Amino acid sequence: MALETSALAGGGVMGMHMRAYDWSTTSLGSQEHWPQSLLTLVRVMLNSRQPMFVTWGADRTLVYNDTYAPMLGERHPRALGRPFFEIWPEVRDEVGALMDRVFAGESVHMDDLQLTLHRSGYPEETHFAFSYTPVPGDDGAIVGLFCACTETTRQVLAERQAASERQRQQALLQQMPGFVAVLREPSHIFEYVNDAYTTVAGQRDYIGRNVREVFPELVGQGFYELLDRVYSTGEPFVARALAIRFVGEDSDRYLDFIYQPIRNPSGAVTGIFAGGYEVSDQIRSQAALAESESRYRTLFESIDVGFCIIEVTFDDAERAIDYRILEANPAFERQTGADVVGRWVSDFAPNLERHWFDTYGRVALTGEPAHFENKADVFGRWFDVRALRVGDPAARRVAVLFSDISERKRMEEALQVLNATLEQQVHERTAERDQLWTLSEDMLARANYEGMMSAVSPSWTRVLGWSEGELLSRPYGTFMHPDDVGPTLAALVEMGETTQPTRFENRIAAKDGGWKPIEWTVAPEADGTNFIAVGRDLTIAKTREAELASAQEALRQAQKMEAVGQLTGGVAHDFNNLLTVIKSSTDLLKRQNLPEERRTRYVDAISDTVARAAKLTGQLLAFARRQALKPEVIDAGRSVASISDMVGTLSGSRVKIVTDIPDEPCFIHADPSQFDTALVNMAVNARDAMDGEGTLTITVHPVSTIPPIRTHPAVSGDFVAVCIEDTGSGIAPNQIEHIFEPFFTTKGVGQGTGLGLSQVFGFAKQSGGEVRVQSTVGQGTMFVLYLPRVKVVAPLPEAEPEPPLIDGDGMCVLVVEDNADVGTFATQTLAELGYVTVWATDAEAALVELAKDAERFDVVFTDVVMPGMNGIDLAHRIRQDHHDLPVLLASGYSHVLAQNGTYGFELLHKPYSVEQLSRLLRKVASWQRRKRIIGE
Incomplete structure (x- = not known):
């Protein structure tokens, strides 16, 4: 008993449990029979602060200390003295083989072992670092295992999250329309460049090299000195249309850019963010x-x-x-x-x-x-x-x-005097009245409320062509435009009741068959049965107003055409650059005896360039609202938080960024890339409105109502509101209704084409939301983006890695494609992967093939945009007639998909690779097979 007491002395809570435990019921037996090696390990384990356990004997009985107990969760303390895999059955496959090696005499150490444990009533991913040491008995045979371990779950998950955020930041930088580079250290070493940067500066070996090594031709152009000054002073540098000359080029190019210092948490400068746009085309235009x-x-x-x-x-x-x-x-x-x-x-x-x-x-x-x-x-x-x-x-x-308008004003003044003293003039100045009656260019008349005129001035005939007899013989209502009769008679009735003069406009028939716009001033006579009317022909005035409106519209159209020229010129420039890479690579691939390393490099260049071209067309389709979005469930607050640092870099050091994000998640169902782009567009718009200095406030909060916006009534529901508010110059009231129109911009030439806010408006509408703007000139502007909120009970799943390329294994595919080149490519490449293909050039031909024998096909692969019946209508027809036959859609452009989504069908975006096509074909076919099994 002295030995037992010595081995189990102290040891905290687990020492108490072990002293009270009836070990005779276990394979270890009573404590007085335990071997000395086991007692020594127990004494070390119980008095150690590191998590430890010992498994002993054939059934691997478990003994552990206080710091290991939390790893057991709800299985503690019943795990003491029980066989290890009776306590941890779910890890037998991962841990059993490791323990077998230890009991065979081999020590095992692992820095990261991932296990799925059910220790708290639900499966959870865990990570451990540990070492397994074999323990011999008194006879030298291995009878036990000693483990010292540490749980690293939190550390691993935190590192994974940090890596994900870094990837998200780089993906966002990659999607930015302008060029971006990140430089580190005083020597300005390239840490990152996006595709737009290489498009402007050319394909070079950037990463890990400093600016002077990458751009030796910039000696004497001042760029090295600018970077050194920004790094040493911590002050940003902004340039507009600065000339630059690259190696091998005969003329200057022009750049708008910013050098923004990057600081560490202590405020010291550690690098420089460089971003901007090439504006050569604008300068040359x-x-x-x-x-x-x-x-x-x-x-x-x-x-x-x-x-x-x-x-x-x-x-x-x-x-x-x-x-x-x-x-x-x-x-x-x-x-x-x-x-x-x-x-x-x-x-x-x-x-x-x-x-x-x-x-x-x-x-x-x-x-x-x-x-x-x-x-x-x-x-x-x-x-x-x-x-x-x-x-x-x-x-x-x-x-x-x-x-x-001098003549009009003179007549108006005369009429105002006439109207103010009409009754007195009638009685006291009959002679002047008669002269005015005869010579006035305005139409003067005396009429009653029963609808007849008793006197008309000669100007009626001069203006309308009717004779005095014709005018006095017919009710005056018969001369009015049918749409104007009701309002005119109502005005006369109201004047008769109030006995006050009134004014209105209507259209009066001319004898030549046309209509004349007339402005009337009408005053009742004292007798209560008649009134005096003075009519002025507005034809010339309205013609001049139309000319003014035409001139203003011409000015606006000129600005729009200039913006369109900038956009198309930029797109043509980008596509020509991409086509140059593809053309050069294909020419080089045709050369004889080309080394495999170079062949691989040229093929990779073509593949990368096609990806950039697809991204460019995707951005254009998103602007045109002709691209099917890829919505995901995302936390709007988390997205705003992750992008706020980038917004600060884009805005500059003089713009203060303030964010207000709730603790609770605000989940939305939206395309994350388009959401981030909308945030950047609104932030850049706010930065420009503040002229680089002010406060930019970004808030995220749930709301239950979208207020009335433009002509739409209020909408009740569950929404997330993302608010971006600036302290800039504000928007003039007459421009508020136009700011979301494509190409409308208040900026100068070369400073914007008016596409940013149009993208925000299109994204909001296509995502089932709305965007509202409030502005006060001289005080600032607030944009509020409303998106439908969704509820998420379980944690969001992480994206699964793409599976490797899968062969067809004889799967039969009906290919429906009207383009001969694409159809030939799809059928040939699928055949090389082991698929059996049948090619139909349109939907009608595909239905004929299905009518022959639909059972021979495993999947239908159809284009969306085709003459006649389109791919979506064909898919619905197949779903109706052959509901077990899966359909995969392919499209590079479709306004139907952009407006209505994919109707539940899987979609492959053009251009696509062989790997993407094969994976999605197997995916939809496998999904349909699982559906059949479940249905059966």
Whole structure:
């Protein structure tokens, strides 16, 4: 008993359990019969702080210490004294073989063993680092196993999560439309570049080499010095249209870019983020733009509306004090009677009223358009004026379109006097009335409420062509447009009840069969049975308004066409670069005796270039809302948190990023790539609005209602709201309704094509959500992206790795493809992989093959976009007539898929590889077989 007491003395809780345990019921027997080696191990184990256990004997009885007990979970303390695999049956396959090696005399050590344990009532992934040591008995034979172990589950899962986040960050950088590079250390060693960077700078050996090694031709161009300065000072550098000359090129290229220092948690600079865009095409297109402007100038010179561009000058208090006429169309001189191009208004009109300077100055400073009517006493004329800012805001230039309305104003003033004192003039100034009645260009009439006129002025005949007899012999309602009769009679009835003058417009028939727009001023007479009407022909005024609207639309169309030119030029540039790589690689592959290493390199270059081309077309289809999204269940808050660092880098050090993300997950069902792109587009828009300095606030929270937006009513439901708010310049009210239109932009040439917010709008609509914008000029803008919220009970599954290439093994595939090249490729390559193929060139031919014998086919592989019956209609037909026959769709573009999804069918995106085609064919076929087995 002294030996037993010595071995089991102390040992914490497990020492107490072991002293109280009836060991005679186990294969170990009573403690006094335990061998000395076992007693020694137990004494060491119980007094150690490291998790340890001992298994002994043929049934491998388990003995363990306090620090091992938590690993057992709910199996502790009943595990003491029990056979090891009776306690851990689920690890017999993984651990049994290891223990057998130890009992055979071999020590075993592992740094990471993954096991699935059921120690807390459910299966969980666990990881351990341990060493198994064989223990001999008194006779030298191995009778036990001693284990010292450490559970590393948390560490492994944390490292896995960190690796996943790094991959996500790099994937996001890869998807960015601009070029990106990450440099480390004072020597500026390349750590990462995206595809856009290699597209701009060329295929080079980047990673692990410094900038001077990769770009020796930049000596003397100042880029080395800029990087050194950013690294040493910690101050970012931003460039616009900076010239750069690469090796082997005869002309400069131009870049917009930023060098942003990267800091560690202590604030020290450890590297530089370089990102931007090549703007060579924009710079070179300025000459073409000038030519385009000259074409549109012809329009302005031919219209009858006065047009000019002025340059406003201000004093130190930002008060407009003068402006100069930079250019004007011929109508300007006709409207004003002056040829003043190039002169300051203080020179040729020194007494011009103050309100002209104030109005034009406000437009130049704020960018808010103005529409007003005002008199210029210095010219003795009234003008209807529209003014809007043009060009660089710093240039303080304003475009002015105007019409001379002096004659109209004179008549209006005369009519106002007439209307104000109509009854007095009728009684006291009969002679003047008769003269006005005869000479007035306005149509004057006396009529009653029963529908007849008793007197009309001669201007009726001049304007409409009807004689006085014709006008007085018919009810005046018969001369009105049918759609205007009701509103006109209602206005007359209301005037008769209120005895107050009224105004309205309607259309009156002309004798030549047309309709004249007439503005009426009507006043009741004192007798209560008659009224006086004064009608003004609006034909000329409405024509001028249409001309003004046409001129404004022409300006906007010019801006849109320039944006389209930039977009198509950029796409053509990118595709030409990609085609150059493919063409060069295929030419080299044709060479005789080509080494296998080079052949592999050229084939890889073609494959990588095709992937980049597919990504580019995918981005264009996403903008056009013609691409089927790949929605996944993602945590919106987690996505925003992971992208916030990148937003900070894009925004610069002077923009403060504030995030508010709830602790509870906010799961949405959306395409993660498009979601991240929408966040970046809104953040970049906010950065530009703040001119690189301010506060950008990003919040995520669940909501139960989408408020009324535009013409849509409020929507109740479960949604997640992602809010991006800036402290920038705000959006003018008349531009709010246009900001989501493709190509609409308020930025200067080369600074944006108006596609970013259009992508946000398209993504929101295609994902079943909405986007709302609120803005106050001078205070900032808030965008709110609403997406449907989904509930997730179980943890999100991790993506399964792609299986290796699978042979066909005789599987029969009906290939439906109208393109001969693609059909030939698909059937030949599938045949090489062991598939049996039948090729139908359209849906009708496929139905004929199925009518012959549908049982011979294991799967149908069909294109979506085909003449006649498309692939989706064919798939529905197969599902109806042959419900056990699986269908795999293929498409590179389909507006039907973009609007309605894949209808439950598996989709393979073009361009596709042989491996992708084979895997998906086997996947859908295997899924259908499992479905049949379950159904049976």
